[in-house]
Amino acid sequence: MKSIKTNLILLLIAVWGLSSTVNAQSDLQISKAFEQYGQRNGVVMVELTDEALGDYDFALFRSLTITNNPTAADFIRKCLTRDEVGARKVKQVVTNGVPTTVYLQLPRKGKLYRLILFNETNKQEHKVTLIYIESETDSEDILKFILKKK
Amino acid sequence: MKWNNIQTMSYDEADALLERYYDGLTTGEEEKRLRLFLSQPVLPARFEPEQAIFGYFHTSKAKLVFSIRPYMRWAGGVAALLLLTVGLQWFAHSVRATNYAWVNGNRITNTADIKREALASIGDVSAGNEIQQSLDNVSGHEIMEQQLEVFSELEK
Numbered sequence: 166m167k168s169i170k171t172n173l174i175l176l177l178i179a180v181w182g183l184s185s186t187v188n189a190q191s192d193l194q195i196s197k198a199f200e201q202y203g204q205r206n207g208v209v210m211v212e213l214t215d216e217a218l219g220d221y222d223f224a225l226f227r228s229l230t231i232t233n234n235p236t237a238a239d240f241i242r243k244c245l246t247r248d249e250v251g252a253r254k255v256k257q258v259v260t261n262g263v264p265t266t267v268y269l270q271l272p273r274k275g276k277l278y279r280l281i282l283f284n285e286t287n288k289q290e291h292k293v294t295l296i297y298i299e300s301e302t303d304s305e306d307i308l309k310f311i312l313k314k315k
Numbered sequence: 316m317k318w319n320n321i322q323t324m325s326y327d328e329a330d331a332l333l334e335r336y337y338d339g340l341t342t343g344e345e346e347k348r349l350r351l352f353l354s355q356p357v358l359p360a361r362f363e364p365e366q367a368i369f370g371y372f373h374t375s376k377a378k379l380v381f382s383i384r385p386y387m388r389w390a391g392g393v394a395a396l397l398l399l400t401v402g403l404q405w406f407a408h409s410v411r412a413t414n415y416a417w418v419n420g421n422r423i424t425n426t427a428d429i430k431r432e433a434l435a436s437i438g439d440v441s442a443g444n445e446i447q448q449s450l451d452n453v454s455g456h457e458i459m460e461q462q463l464e465v466f467s468e469l470e471k
Contacts, residue, residue: 211432
């Protein structure tokens with residue numbers, strides 16, 4: 166009985182150790198969009214870890230830019246409806262009843278601020294952009310940096 | 316006459332008192348003296364029963380010996396697990412801490428190129444100038460013109 170208890174405790178500690186290796190994004194639905202579309206033709210996917218962009222340090226920066234794929238945009242929107250639960254909607258633009266721009270500020274994970282940015286445009290070509298950011302910098306400051314980049 | 320070490324009383328005197336004790340003839344004071352005598356650590360073996368009676372029997376108390384051996388197995392398991400956890404964390408971090416980009420199915424690892432693509436995506440996501448468009452649409456000048464046009468048609 167004692168050995169069973171000991172083994173159980175050790176197993177729990179191992180599970181905790183394994184689970185802590187999983188990053189903060191894996192609980193989000195948008196991770197599926199990166200998995201599904203990231204390596205396709207007509208898609209640019211970027212992942213940066215512990216890098217600086219501009220004046221800001223990002224613990225994690227992931228972006229997905231998909232051209233001429235409206236289905237992908239619908240898929241990402243569905244993911245966002247799940248991920249926006251509990252999040253603060255910083256910005257939303259709805260065009261013809263469909264959200265085309267969504268900025269979400271997610272609950273923090275430890276000391277990391279998290280943001281999801283989504284935009285769909287149809288000017289010269291149909292383009293969908295999805296960005297996920299984790300940073301120790303305040304989300305407000307990151308958004309100022311993002312919005313300055315036009 | 317043999318004297319004990321503390322010199323409370325001699326062994327012969329102790330024997331005599333013990334006889335009186337067993338006969339129930341000892342006074343309180345005598346029993347006190349007997350108790351004091353029997354509290355000595357070194358006494359002839361013949362006094363051991365009386366020492367037991369009076370609560371001073373020399374019992375060898377088990378020495379408290381702390382042994383680490385029972386804990387070594389447990390500690391070894393915990394240490395191995397901690398090592399495994401730290402190793403997994405390091406591995407996951409090293410796997411995660413790589414910068415890359417996929418462009419049309421081709422992997423890029425040049426950090427400068429990757430950052431360029433990252434900045435381009437930031438530009439794309441912030442490209443919407445819907446706010447300015449909305450403000451333009453409701454500019455006062457246009458509204459006034461539209462309203463005046465209604466009246467000018469009425470006059471025709």
